[in-house]
Amino acid sequence: MPNDIFIYIGENAAGQVIEYCQEHHKDKLMLVADENTYAAAGQSLEAKLKAAGFDVKTALLTGEEIIATERYFVDVMLQTGQEERAYIAVGSGSITDITRFVSFHTRSDFMAFPTAASVDGYTSAGAPSVIVGFKKTVMCHSPQAVFGDLAVLSAAPQVMTASGFGDMLGKYIALADWQLGHLLWNEPFDAEICRRVQIALQSCVDHAEAIGQASQDGLQALLDGLIESGFCMLDFNGSRPASGSEHQVSHHLEMKLIEQQRPAVLHGAKVGASTVIMAGLYDKLRQMSRAEALERLEEAELTPADVHRQAIRAAYPAIADKVMAEQSKFLAMTEADFDQLKHKIADHWTEIQAIAATVPTPDQVTTWLTQVGGATTLQSLGFSDAEVAEAVRNAHYLRDRFNVDKLGHIIGLSLVSVNHDFMPTR
Numbered sequence: 001m002p003n004d005i006f007i008y009i010g011e012n013a014a015g016q017v018i019e020y021c022q023e024h025h026k027d028k029l030m031l032v033a034d035e036n037t038y039a040a041a042g043q044s045l046e047a048k049l050k051a052a053g054f055d056v057k058t059a060l061l062t063g064e065e066i067i068a069t070e071r072y073f074v075d076v077m078l079q080t081g082q083e084e085r086a087y088i089a090v091g092s093g094s095i096t097d098i099t100r101f102v103s104f105h106t107r108s109d110f111m112a113f114p115t116a117a118s119v120d121g122y123t124s125a126g127a128p129s130v131i132v133g134f135k136k137t138v139m140c141h142s143p144q145a146v147f148g149d150l151a152v153l154s155a156a157p158q159v160m161t162a163s164g165f166g167d168m169l170g171k172y173i174a175l176a177d178w179q180l181g182h183l184l185w186n187e188p189f190d191a192e193i194c195r196r197v198q199i200a201l202q203s204c205v206d207h208a209e210a211i212g213q214a215s216q217d218g219l220q221a222l223l224d225g226l227i228e229s230g231f232c233m234l235d236f237n238g239s240r241p242a243s244g245s246e247h248q249v250s251h252h253l254e255m256k257l258i259e260q261q262r263p264a265v266l267h268g269a270k271v272g273a274s275t276v277i278m279a280g281l282y283d284k285l286r287q288m289s290r291a292e293a294l295e296r297l298e299e300a301e302l303t304p305a306d307v308h309r310q311a312i313r314a315a316y317p318a319i320a321d322k323v324m325a326e327q328s329k330f331l332a333m334t335e336a337d338f339d340q341l342k343h344k345i346a347d348h349w350t351e352i353q354a355i356a357a358t359v360p361t362p363d364q365v366t367t368w369l370t371q372v373g374g375a376t377t378l379q380s381l382g383f384s385d386a387e388v389a390e391a392v393r394n395a396h397y398l399r400d401r402f403n404v405d406k407l408g409h410i411i412g413l414s415l416v417s418v419n420h421d422f423m424p425t426r
C-alpha cells in the first residue's frame, strides 16, 4: 500500500498546519481534544488557526478515561453537527482513534496533531476500539497529515514518552518472532521492511538518554521511529513487522482489564514490560546448546488439539470461537506435521540461535526502560503474578503466528514470572 501521508515533526507545527490546510483548501476545521491536550496544544493551535482566518470548532471530550468507544464517537459527531469539516485530532492514541473513526464514517478529511510520542499507531488505518464491550480494530483510514510539535511532545507526561519507547523496544521481539515465523512456519517476510524497522529501533535506543531527559532531540528520534514503524506496517499491510509475542501478552492483559472494567494501562507500558519477559525467553534459547535442544525435541509430544481448545475456552470464554478459528492451522497439526516441524527446528538450530542473538538481554531492556522512566515489570503496572503467568501462557493463541512462545511450548521452555524473576520451567 503506497502511502503519501504528509509528515512534519519539528518546531512550530501549528505554522505547518496552517500552510498545509491553506494549500489543500481545508477552510472549515474540527479539532478534537480532551481537557489536557487542549491545554497542552489545542487551545494554542485553535487560536493560531482562527487568527489565520480558518473557521474552527473544537470538540472537547470530558471524562475520567477517554477511550475509543461509542460514547465518544457519538459525542464528537454531535459536537460537529452536519457541517462538512476536516478533522484534526489533538491528542495521543485514543483521541486520534476516536477522530479516525468519526472522520472515516462521515467521509471527512483527517489530520493528526499528536501531543505525545506514545504509540506507533498514528499513521495506521485501523482504529482499535471497544464496541459493545469488545475490543476490536475497525478498519478506517490513515491521516492525510501528521504534525508533531517538538515543544509539545517534550512537555508531554514522561509516562507517555516512556510508553512510546516501550512500544519501540518491543520491535526487538517482533522482528525476531517474525524471522522465526518465516524460518519455521513459512510466514511471509520482507527483508527491506525488517531492515527499516531495525534502523528506526536502533535510532531510538541510541537516543535513550535524550528520550529519558525529554529533550527535543530525543523526542524527534522517538516520534520519527514510531512513525517509521507505522509506515512499515502500512507497507507490509499488516502488523507483523512491529508486533510479536510481546504485543500479544499486552493484548491479553488489555482484554482482561476491559472485561473486568479496570482502568486502562498505557499500551506501550505493557509492551515494554512484556518485552523484558520475551527477551528472557530468547536469552534461554541463545544459551541452549544444540545437544540440549535435540534432547528436548526428542521428548516433545504433540499437544492434542482438544487440550488446546480447552485452554482457549478457559482463557478466552467470550471469544473462544474466534480464537480457535485464528489458531486453526495450529490445531490441525498432525503427528506427521509435528514431526516435520521438530526436524525443522533441529536442522535450523544455529539460525534460531542467531535470531535469538539479535534480541538484547532482559537486563539490557530493563536498563533502557529505566533510563526513560518506563515500567520494567507488568506487576508494577498493577497485574498480579498469576495474571502475568496466565498471559504469558495463553497469549500465543491470540494470533495466527509462530512466535517465540510457540517455540518455547514445543521445546518445553515456558516462562513464569515469580517475584519479578524469570524462571525457566520444564
Ligand SMILES: [Zn+2]
Residues within 6 Å of the ligand: 119, 120, 167, 243, 247, 267, 271
Ligand atoms: Zn504497539
